[in-house]
Amino acid sequence: MFKEKSSQIIATLIQIWRSQANKPLFWKLAIIPILGVILTVAGLWVFLEIADEVLEKQTQAIDTTLILLVKQFHSPLLDWVMRGASIIGGTVVVTLICLILGAIFWARQQRVYFTALAITAIGGTGLNLLIKQLFDRQRPQLWEMTRSEPNTSSFPSGHAMLSLVIYGFIAYLLARHFRRWRWWIVSLIIGLIALIGFSRVYLGIHWPTDIVAGQAAGLTWLMACLLNLEIYRRYHQYRNNSPQSLSS
DSSP: OHHHHHHHHHHHHHHHHHHHTTSHHHHHHHHHHHHHHHHHHHHHHHHHHHHHHHHTTOSHHHHHHHHHHHHTTOOHHHHHHHHHHHHHTSHHHHHHHHHHHHHHHHHTTOHHHHHHHHHHHHHHHHHHHHHHHHOOOOOOOSSGGGTTSOSOOOSSOHHHHHHHHHHHHHHHHHHHHOGGGHHHHHHHHHHHHHHHHHHHHHTTSSOHHHHHHHHHHHHHHHHHHHHHHHHHHHHHHHHHHSHHHHHO
16 A cells, blocks of 8 residues: 555656656756755765764874874964854854844744754754764864863864854855855855864864864755755745736
8 A cells, every 4th residue: 555655656746747847947946956955965975984984993094194284384373363263163153143143034024044044053053962972082182272172072073064054054045135246155155164164173173074074964954954945935936926826
């Protein structure tokens, strides 16, 4: 019985796809979800590959080499810049940004964006904490700069993951509303996310693979959330513009 119903559902979906695939509107509705799926799968694959290597302790040599290489570029000016970048990606600043955005969405009665932000932020935080519980990786202890850091699992980096999730969500909103400047917006946000991640390695707080894994996990979660948001938004836009809704 279950197999028969599943076959019927799959057959129906294929029929809908074939009937709509040649219509321009179909591709307008589908292109972002398709890209979202690709990026989600890619992020998940990168994270799983790194996680497997970390569990088998096969990244320790390259991690140590890279972090000691970065240490050679330390300077008072860069120390100040990297500490500032680390603060921008920290819990206090990210939480404050989420609260401000949430208040704006609520005041403007943009319930869809409010809900999407809440799911993205809370879910991303919970996912990061859950993954940290699964890995018991010690933070680097290569120089004195790390002593003030909390005694939590190093893998994956919460700064790297949550900065990508939250600032990536902001980039999505800004790029949608300021289409003329969308490539500048995306480029600036990518640069900020990369700087935040690098700052954690520069300060000796995380191994490089912690950063890459955190960003991969963040990309996976962000794209999954944006995928659902975009499908929901475009589906309702399609329904509102359909002949049936206009004639009703």
